[in-house]
Amino acid sequence: MLYKYKNDYKKITMGLLSFIPNLKEVSRLSNELEWYQAQDDRNLFLWKNEQDDFCGIIGAEINDSIVMVRHLAISPQYRGEGVSYQMLTALAARFPEHKMMGSVEVAPLIAKWEKNRGQESNK
Secondary structure: OEEEOOHHHHHHHHHHHOOOHHHOOHHHHHHHHHHHHOOOOEEEEEEEOOOOOEEEEEEEEEOOOEEEEEEEEEOHHHOOOOHHHHHHHHHHHHOOOOEEEEOOOOHHHHHHHHHHHHHHHHO
């Protein structure tokens, strides 16, 4: 389930964001977190799995018609379990009238998710 970021989740959020290769340094993580908090159209969502663990994070900019996914990270122990697809599906359900797009790093994953989603709906 997706949870919108709040200050209570700061340590968890920074830990999850640190799995993104260019966000390893604490100062860079802090700057990125401040960037998301600076405007209402920038959002961080944490993913909590069935075991009640926060195991993923999505950073997105949301406008009238587009959800631009900037960051997506999953804890290493939960990778390969389809968590990223679950997160994207939940984000799309939260903004059903919006087109999902991704940054250069995230766009290939979104393309795979959309293809998989299309195949699932054809079954």
